[in-house]
Amino acid sequence: MIGQRSAANLLLLTAGLVIWSSAFVTLYAALSIGCAFGWEAVQVGPVSLQRLVLVGLWLAHLALIAGLVLWMRGRARRASAGDGLAGFFGRTSLWASLVALAATLVNYAPILGLSACL
Amino acid sequence: MSQVDLPLVPGDVAEPASGDAALPPKLTAAQRGLERIWATPPGWGRLSSVNHTVLGRRFIVAAFVFFAIGGVLAMLIRAQLASPRSAFVGPDVYNQIFTMHGTVMMFLFAIPMFEGLAIYLLPKMLGARDFAFPRLTALGFWCYLFGGSILIAALVMGVAPDSGWFMYTPLSSNVYSPGINADVWLLGVTFVEISAVAAAVELTVSILKFRAPGMTLAKMPLFAWYILVTAGMMLVGFPPLILGSILLELERAADLPFFDPTRGGDPLLWQHLFWLFGHPEVYIIFLPAAGILTTMIPVLARREILGYSWIVVAITALGFLSFGLWVHHMFTVGIPHLAQSFFSAASVLVAIPTGVQIFLWLGTLMAGRPRMSVPMLFVVGFFLIFVCGGLTGVMLAIVPFDWQAHDTHFVVAHLHYVLVGGFVFPMLAAAYYYLPHVTGREPLYGVGKLAFWLIFLGFNATFLVMHLTGLLGMPRRWAVVPEGYGWDWPNLVSSIGGFVMTAGFALFAADVLFQIRFGRRSKPDPWGAETLEWATAIPPRPYAFAAIPAVSSRTPLRDRPDLGAALERGEGYLAEPRHGWQETLVVGIADGRPEHIAVLPRPTFLPLLTALAIGAFVLSLLFKLYWLSPVALLLVTGLLLAWSGQAGQRQDHGPLSAGMGLALPLHAEVERPATWWGMLFLLVADATLFASLMFGGLFLWLVAPGWPGPAPLDLPWTPTVGLLVSALAAALLGRAALIAVPRSTRLAAALLVAAALAHALAAGCAILIAATAVPTPTLHAHMAVSVAVLGYVALHGAIGAVLAGLGAWRCLAGYVSAKRSADLRTGALWHGYTAAATLLALGFLVGLGRLAPLRELAVP
Numbered sequence: 007m008i009g010q011r012s013a014a015n016l017l018l019l020t021a022g023l024v025i026w027s028s029a030f031v032t033l034y035a036a037l038s039i040g041c042a043f044g045w046e047a048v049q050v051g052p053v054s055l056q057r058l059v060l061v062g063l064w065l066a067h068l069a070l071i072a073g074l075v076l077w078m079r080g081r082a083r084r085a086s087a088g089d090g091l092a093g094f095f096g097r098t099s100l101w102a103s104l105v106a107l108a109a110t111l112v113n114y115a116p117i118l119g120l121s122a123c124l
Numbered sequence: 125m126s127q128v129d130l131p132l133v134p135g136d137v138a139e140p141a142s143g144d145a146a147l148p149p150k151l152t153a154a155q156r157g158l159e160r161i162w163a164t165p166p167g168w169g170r171l172s173s174v175n176h177t178v179l180g181r182r183f184i185v186a187a188f189v190f191f192a193i194g195g196v197l198a199m200l201i202r203a204q205l206a207s208p209r210s211a212f213v214g215p216d217v218y219n220q221i222f223t224m225h226g227t228v229m230m231f232l233f234a235i236p237m238f239e240g241l242a243i244y245l246l247p248k249m250l251g252a253r254d255f256a257f258p259r260l261t262a263l264g265f266w267c268y269l270f271g272g273s274i275l276i277a278a279l280v281m282g283v284a285p286d287s288g289w290f291m292y293t294p295l296s297s298n299v300y301s302p303g304i305n306a307d308v309w310l311l312g313v314t315f316v317e318i319s320a321v322a323a324a325v326e327l328t329v330s331i332l333k334f335r336a337p338g339m340t341l342a343k344m345p346l347f348a349w350y351i352l353v354t355a356g357m358m359l360v361g362f363p364p365l366i367l368g369s370i371l372l373e374l375e376r377a378a379d380l381p382f383f384d385p386t387r388g389g390d391p392l393l394w395q396h397l398f399w400l401f402g403h404p405e406v407y408i409i410f411l412p413a414a415g416i417l418t419t420m421i422p423v424l425a426r427r428e429i430l431g432y433s434w435i436v437v438a439i440t441a442l443g444f445l446s447f448g449l450w451v452h453h454m455f456t457v458g459i460p461h462l463a464q465s466f467f468s469a470a471s472v473l474v475a476i477p478t479g480v481q482i483f484l485w486l487g488t489l490m491a492g493r494p495r496m497s498v499p500m501l502f503v504v505g506f507f508l509i510f511v512c513g514g515l516t517g518v519m520l521a522i523v524p525f526d527w528q529a530h531d532t533h534f535v536v537a538h539l540h541y542v543l544v545g546g547f548v549f550p551m552l553a554a555a556y557y558y559l560p561h562v563t564g565r566e567p568l569y570g571v572g573k574l575a576f577w578l579i580f581l582g583f584n585a586t587f588l589v590m591h592l593t594g595l596l597g598m599p600r601r602w603a604v605v606p607e608g609y610g611w612d613w614p615n616l617v618s619s620i621g622g623f624v625m626t627a628g629f630a631l632f633a634a635d636v637l638f639q640i641r642f643g644r645r646s647k648p649d650p651w652g653a654e655t656l657e658w659a660t661a662i663p664p665r666p667y668a669f670a671a672i673p674a675v676s677s678r679t680p681l682r683d684r685p686d687l688g689a690a691l692e693r694g695e696g697y698l699a700e701p702r703h704g705w706q707e708t709l710v711v712g713i714a715d716g717r718p719e720h721i722a723v724l725p726r727p728t729f730l731p732l733l734t735a736l737a738i739g740a741f742v743l744s745l746l747f748k749l750y751w752l753s754p755v756a757l758l759l760v761t762g763l764l765l766a767w768s769g770q771a772g773q774r775q776d777h778g779p780l781s782a783g784m785g786l787a788l789p790l791h792a793e794v795e796r797p798a799t800w801w802g803m804l805f806l807l808v809a810d811a812t813l814f815a816s817l818m819f820g821g822l823f824l825w826l827v828a829p830g831w832p833g834p835a836p837l838d839l840p841w842t843p844t845v846g847l848l849v850s851a852l853a854a855a856l857l858g859r860a861a862l863i864a865v866p867r868s869t870r871l872a873a874a875l876l877v878a879a880a881l882a883h884a885l886a887a888g889c890a891i892l893i894a895a896t897a898v899p900t901p902t903l904h905a906h907m908a909v910s911v912a913v914l915g916y917v918a919l920h921g922a923i924g925a926v927l928a929g930l931g932a933w934r935c936l937a938g939y940v941s942a943k944r945s946a947d948l949r950t951g952a953l954w955h956g957y958t959a960a961a962t963l964l965a966l967g968f969l970v971g972l973g974r975l976a977p978l979r980e981l982a983v984p
Contacts, residue, residue: 013332013713015341023444030448030470034463041460042826044983091715094342094433101437109445109473116465123460
C-alpha cells in the first residue's frame with residue numbers, strides 16, 4: 007500500500023481518469039488516421055478495420071480501468087478501518103476510478119454503432 | 125530558538141518598514157517584530173511588495189477595473205444593437221469593441237479575479253503566512269497589469285484586436301488583418317498568460333506544501349481542493365494557447381505557414397489549439413467560483429457541507445472530463461461523425477459532476493438553517509442562472525441542435541448564463557461575504573439588496589430574451605440589426621436590460637466604496653465561520669498569523685473558538701521572530717506533517733523590473749523593433765539571475781526551533797524545497813506545450829492540404845549526433861555535479877560549467893540543423909514545424925546553459941554544501957527534461973519525415 011506521506015495518493019486519485027484521457031487521445035487519433043487512410047473500406051471478417059481497431063483500443067482501456075477498480079477496492083477495504091487519511095484516499099480513489107470506468111464506457115459507446123467518418 | 129548570529133535572508137539588516145510609531149500599540153513585542161519583518165515599505169516602496177495580502181488585493185482591484193472597462197464595452201455593444209440599422213459605430217470599431225469585450229472579460233477579469241481571491245485567501249485558509257514564491261506572485265501581478273495595459277492602450281488608440289476573442293485564422297492572419305491589431309492580442313494576451321502560468325505553479329506548490337501542521341489533504345478546506353484542481357488544469361490548459369499564439373505570431377511576423385492552407389498549414393489547427401485551452405478555461409473560471417460557494421454555503425446554512433469526499437471526486441472528474449469537450453466548439457467545421465459523438469458525450473457527461481455539486485449545495489441548504497443575507501441573495505441568483513446556463517449547454521452539446529444554433533445569439537446567451545451565473549454572481553456573493561475580512565468593516569446591506577435585484581433582473585432581461593434572438597436566427601457579431609426578421613424588439617429588450625444591469629454594478633461599486641469609507645467596524649468573525657482565514661486579525665496583518673496553528677479537523681474554529689486570540693498571544697509555531705526572516709512552515713503533501721521551515725524573500729523591486737523588461741521585449745516585437753528584442757531578452761535574463769542572489773543560505777544551520785517543542789531544518793537544507801516542486805510543475809506545463817507542438821505537426825500531416833511538402837527533411841548527420849550527445853552529456857554532468865557536492869563544491873562547480881558548455885553546444889547544434897536542413901522554413905508547414913521544434917530544443921539548451929552556470933556560481937559563492945544541494949537538484953530536473961525533450965524532438969523530426977510521404981496514400 008502506498009504510504010500516507012506520499013504524493014502518490016494524489017496520483018492514484020487521478021489514475022482512472024488518466025486512463026480515460028488516454029482512451030480519448032488514442033481513439034480520436036486512431037479514428038482520424040483510419041478515416042484519412044480508408045480503414046472503413048477494409049473489411050476484417052464481419053467488421054471494418056476501422057471499427058476493429060477502435061473496439062480493440064476501447065476494450066483495452068476498459069480492461070485497464072476495470073483492473074484498477076478491483077485493485078482500488080481492495081485498497082479501500084484495507085484502509086477503511088478509520089476515517090483517517092488512508093480511508094479518505096481509499097474511498098475517493100475508488101469512486102474516482104469508478105467514475106472513470108463509467109465515463110469510458112459511455113463516452114466511447116458510439117463506437118459500436120455510429121458511422122465513423124464524414 | 126537558534127542563538128547563532130545568522131545573516132539576514134535576504135538583505136543584510138531587518139530595517140523597520142515604517143517605523144515603530146506607526147505600529148498600533150496593542151501589538152505584543154513578538155507581533156511588533158513580525159510586523160517589522162513582513163510589512164511592505166511605504167511610499168514608492170509599495171511597488172516592491174511581495175506580500176500575498178497586498179498582491180491579492182491589487183489583483184482584485186485591477187480585475188474589477190478591467191471588468192468595468194469590459195462592462196463599458198458591453199454597453200457600447202448594446203447601444204449599437206438597440207435599434208435596427210444603428211449608426212452608433214461602424215463595423216470596424218464594432219469589431220474592436222466586441223473582440224475587446226470578450227478578451228477583457230476572459231483574460232483580464234475572470235482569471236485574474238479568481239487568482240486575486242485565491243492569493244488573498246488561500247494562505248490564510250491553509251494556516252500559512254504566505255505563498256511559496258512571493259516574488260513570483262508579484263511578477264505575475266505586474267505581467268498581468270502591463271499585458272492588460274497594452275491591450276487597453278491599443279483600444280484607446282483605435283488599433284485594438286478585431287478578429288473576435290478567439291482570433292480565428294485566416295481572419296487574424298496577415299492577409300486579412302495586416303495591421304498590428306492581431307499582434308496586440310497575441311502578444312498582450314501571451315504576456316498575461318505568463319502571469320497565469322506563474323500563478324498556477326505558485327498555487328499548486330503552495331496548496332500542496334504550505335499548510336498548517338496537521339492539515340492533511342482530507343482536512344483541507346474544499347476551496348483549496350477547488351483551486352488545486354484549477355491550477356492543475358491551468359498547467360495543462362494554458363500551454364496550447366501560448367503555443368498557438370507563438371505560432372500565429374511567427375506566421376504573422378516571419379511568414380511561417382502554420383495556418384496557411386496554401387502551404388501545408390491549416391486554420392483548423394488554430395481552432396484546436398485555441399479550444400484545447402478555451403473550453404477547459406470555462407471550468408478554470410467556474411471551479412474557483414464553485415469553491416467559494418462551497419466555502420460560503422455551509423456558513424450561511426449553519427451546517428457542515430454535505431459530501432466532502434464526493435465533492436473531491438466530482439471536481440477531480442470535472443478537471444479531466446472538461447478536457448474532452450473542446451471540439452464541441454467546432455461541430456460545424458467537418459469532423460468525423462464518431463469523433464463528434466465522443467465530444468458530444470463528454471460534453472453531456474461533464475454535467476454530472478457539476479450536478480453532484482449543485483445537489484450537495486442544495487442539500488446543505490435544505491439540511492441547515494439558512495439565513496437570508498446579501499451573499500445568500502447572490503448565491504440564490506447563482507443557482508437560478510447557472511442551472512439554466514448548464515441546461516442550454518447540454519442542448520448545445522447535442523450535435524444536430526448545435527448545427528442549428530451555432531454562431532447565433534443563442535450561444536451568446538448560453539455563455540453569459542454560464543459565466544455570469546457561474547462566476548460573477550459567486551464573486552459578488554464573495555465580495556459581500558469577505559469585505560469585512562478585507563476592510564475590517566461591515567457592508568451597508570440595504571444598498572447591496574437593491575444592487576442584487578438590478579443585476580439579477582437586468583441580466584435576465586438581457587440574456588433570457590437573447591436565446592430567442594438566436595433561435596430566430598440572428599448571427600452573433602453582426603454590427604447592425606437588419607429589419608424584417610423579428611430581431612428588433614428582442615434586441616431592444618436586451619439593451620434595456622443591459623443598462624439596468626449596469627446600474628446594478630455601479631451601485632455595487634458605490635456600495636463597496638462607501639463600506640470602505642463609512643462602514644461600521646466588523647466583529648472578528650461576523651459570519652460565524654469555522655475555517656482558519658477568520659482566525660486572523662481583520663483587516664489582516666502582513667504576517668497573517670502571529671503564530672502558525674496546529675490543525676486537527678476541517679473546522680479549527682469550531683474546535684477552538686478562541687483560536688484567533690491564542691494565536692495572537694503566540695500560542696503556536698514560529699511565534700518568535702528572528703534574524704529578520706519571513707518564516708512559515710512547510711508540510712508533507714498528503715499528511716500535513718511539518719517537514720521544514722521556509723524562509724521567504726522580503727520586498728524587492730526585482731519582480732517589477734523584470735516585468736518591465738518583459739514588457740520591453742513584448743513591445744519590441746509588437747512594433748517590430750527586432751534589434752531591441754535581444755537586448756530586452758538579455759535584460760530579462762540578467763534580472764532573473766539577480767533574483768538568485770536574494771535566495772538561499774551560505775551556511776548550514778541544522779534543525780532550528782519551530783516552537784511547540786519542534787525542531788526543523790531550513791528549506792535550503794532539504795532535498796526537495798518549494799523550488800524543486802515549482803520546477804517540476806513548470807516542466808509539466810512546458811511538456812504540455814511541447815506535446816501540443818508535436819500534436820500540431822501530426823495534425824497538419826494528417827489533415828492539412830498540400831502534404832507531403834516539396835522536399836523531404838534531411839537531418840545532417842554531424843550536428844544531429846552532436847545535439848543528441850551534448851544534450852545527454854549536459855543531463856549527466858548535472859547529475860554528476862550533484863553526486864560530487866559532498867566531496868567538493870569546486871568539483872561540482874566545474875562539472876556544472878561543463879554542463880553549461882554542453883547545453884550551449886546543444887543549442888548551437890539545433891540552430892545549425894535548422895539553418896542547414898531547413899533553409900526556407902516559409903516554403904511549407906512541414907519546414908515551419910521542424911524549425912519550431914528545433915527552436916524549442918535550442919531555447920531549452922540556452923536556458924539550461926544559464927541554469928547550469930548559475931548553479932556553478934552558487935557552488936562557488938557558498939550557497940551549496942552537502943546539506944544544501946537543493947539548487948542542483950532543481951537544476952537537474954531541467955537538465956534531465958531538456959535531454960528527454962531533445963531525444964523526443966529528434967525522434968519526432970525523423971518520424972514526421974518518414975510519415976510525410978505516406979500522406980499520398982490518404983483517401984482524398
